[in-house]
Amino acid sequence: MKFGLMFCALFLTMTIVSAGSGEPINNFASRQETFPAPPADRALIYIADERGALTPLPFEQAATPLRADVEARSDWRSYVELKGAQAATVIRNNAPRFYLFVPDVSSPRPPYLVRLTEKRGARRVTALAQKGLRGFAIATEEIVFPRYRVLGRAGGMLFMEIRARDLLTDGEYALIGSDLTRTATFRIVSPTN
Numbered sequence: 646m647k648f649g650l651m652f653c654a655l656f657l658t659m660t661i662v663s664a665g666s667g668e669p670i671n672n673f674a675s676r677q678e679t680f681p682a683p684p685a686d687r688a689l690i691y692i693a694d695e696r697g698a699l700t701p702l703p704f705e706q707a708a709t710p711l712r713a714d715v716e717a718r719s720d721w722r723s724y725v726e727l728k729g730a731q732a733a734t735v736i737r738n739n740a741p742r743f744y745l746f747v748p749d750v751s752s753p754r755p756p757y758l759v760r761l762t763e764k765r766g767a768r769r770v771t772a773l774a775q776k777g778l779r780g781f782a783i784a785t786e787e788i789v790f791p792r793y794r795v796l797g798r799a800g801g802m803l804f805m806e807i808r809a810r811d812l813l814t815d816g817e818y819a820l821i822g823s824d825l826t827r828t829a830t831f832r833i834v835s836p837t838n
Contacts, residue, residue: 680796683804687746690756690820690829692736699744702734702829707821709772711781717774725783725821725828727761727768732817732830739812739835743820746802753803756822756829758789768817768830780823789813 681699684691691699709725711717747753761768771784794806807820813833820829 680806681744683746683797683799684744687802689745691744692734692831693742693744695738702743702820702831704827705732705819705830707819707825707828709781709825711772711774713774713780713823716779717776719776721774722784723772723774723781724764724769725772725781725825726764727819727828727830730763730766730768732768732819732832734831735834736831737834737836739814739833740808741813741831741833743807743829744796744804745807745820746804749798749801749803753805754822755791755793755805755807756820757783758791758807758809759783759787759819759821760789761817761819761830762787763817768819770819770821783821789818 679697681691681693681697684699686701689701690704691701693699705727707725707727709723711721711723743758745755747755759770761770763769770787772781773784774781790810792808792810794808795803796806797804815833815835817832818830822828
């Protein structure tokens with residue numbers, strides 16, 4: 646009985662004190678993840694730095710030979726391309742957090758986070774057109790699977806966070822939506838490089 650009580654007391658002590666820090670857990674609110682306030686400009690895509698401050702990502706204009714404005718006559722595999730071999734923005738964090746606004750509708754369509762490949766001095770991702778449909782889709786194998794989190798709503802818009810499910814490897818990336826004139830691009834370079 647004494648051993649059981651001592652074990653319970655030890656377990657409760659370990660539960661109340663965080664591992665190795667000596668800080669009580671009763672300060673739980675201070676340990677919760679914090680998010681940036683929604684920025685004023687809702688048209689931009691932002692990245693958070695290590696302090697949570699938001700910086701807008703520059704947009705580049707992408708192009709595709711697919712005619713996204715008309716119904717496709719057949720299934721077609723092509724590409725979306727950005728000029729230049731590298732993005733101007735370098736991120737030295739393998740787990741970046743992106744923030745943006747999307748329309749507050751039943752199925753919001755945030756842009757895809759994609760890994761780009763270099764091809765003849767340009768950056769590309771595979772795009773697909775499907776017979777009978779307008780627009781294009783990005784090849785599934787080139788999409789970085791995201792975690793979406795809605796942080797708030799205001800004025801018919803959702804303010805949300807996008808993170809990759811896994812750490813990003815070094816290379817070229819983009820957030821690509823239906824408007825190719827507004828493609829946010831960046832390059833990941835590991836902090837150790």
